[in-house]
Amino acid sequence: MKVAVIGAGAVGMLLSAFALKAGIKVSLFTKREEQSIRLNHSGLTLIQSNQDNPETLSRGLSAQPISSWTTEGLDAVIVSVKQLHLDEVLGILSKKRIKVPVIFALNGMGHMEKAQVSLKDAPLYGSVLTHGAKRSTDYEGVIHTGKGTWKAGSWRGESETVEFLMKKLQEAGFFSSCEENIEKLMEEKLAVNAVINPLTALYQVKNGALLDNPLFKENARAVFKEITKVIPFKWETVERVIVNTRKNHSSMHEDIRLGRETEVDAITGYLLSLAEKRQVTMPLVSFLHHSIKGVERSYDDDR
Structure with a gap:
């Protein structure tokens, strides 16, 4: 079996690493050619939080820049880029009239609707990943910071290939299911992300601070309550995610810290569009959304 993973960030490299451990060939498509050269030369390093020694994976790995995209010999495609780069990736995939299943492992919402328009012939799968992952600064690789699950499901069309892929990953110790x-x-x-990400980004704190600091927790609960107007979910779910990732920085926290554009449009922006359709007001979510957008606009002033 051979899969293509588009996006060599933390999630893309984590999925690639466990696919390689499962004996699956991986074509890892990177944004930068330099990264693909390093991966081909040194392999992909997987560091698991409960193990002392890094594991270097190279057998079955082929890295190349996304500009060299090809569908030859592929059984499935995993897209794990930021929402900001999705349109570019969909444009590349649509030109090749891809027909193998495509699994999207992205933050936020709205991308599946875009994929349905761009990819007419491929079975499409959405997914939710709760495994913790962080880019390694010492190696060309990834740190598996916490075990979670990867759940994928059909958005359009069915494929036994995806079921086989998830089974192989599960056997390799990467909890996965359809x-x-x-x-x-x-x-x-x-x-859950709409509660955690904007608050930790604005406060510049680790996830755990949203429970440890009584004032932060009060604000988090208020945001949670407002979001339930459009998406029903439980506070216990938010608490569980925070507890499991208490030592982690959210992706939005890191984007703000490093002066990068965030995925806020696909998270709080998506919620605000839902609220507008349902004629519901969400002042706290609106405040968070515009606060993050305001911080992004200030980058140019600071440079």
Whole structure:
């Protein structure tokens, strides 16, 4: 079996690493050619938080820049880029009239609707990933910071290939499964992210601070309550995610810290569009959304 993974960030490299451990050939498509050269030369390093020694994976790995995209010999495609780069990736995939299943492992919502328009012939799968991952600064690789699950489900069309892929990953110790109602799971993850990401980004704190600091917790609960107007979910779900990732920085926290554009449009922006359709007001979510957008606009002033 051979899969293409588009996006060599933390999630893309984590999925690639466990696919390689499962004996699956991986074509890892990177944004920068330099990264693909380093991966081909040194392999992909996987560091697991409960193990002392890094594991270097090279057998079955082929890295190349996305500009060299090809569908030859592929059984499935995994897209794990930021929402900001999705349109570019969909443009590349649509030109090749791809027909193998495409699994999207992205934050936020709205990307599956875009994929349906761009990719007419391929089975499409949404997914929710709760495994913790962080780019390694010492190696060309990834740190598996916490075990979670990867749940994928059909958005359009069915494929036994995806079921086989998830089974192989599960056997390799990467908890994975196929699920029926993937849209509901994606919405719930979006709602949790909408509580955690903007607040930790604005406060510049680790996830755990949203429970440890009483004032932060009060604000988090208020945001949670407002989001339930459009997506029903439980505070216990938010607490569980925070507890499991308490030592982690959210992706939005890191984007703000490093002066990068965030995925706020696909998270709080998506919620605000839902609220508008349902004629619901969400002043706290609106405040968070515009605060993050305001910080992004200030980057140019600071440079």
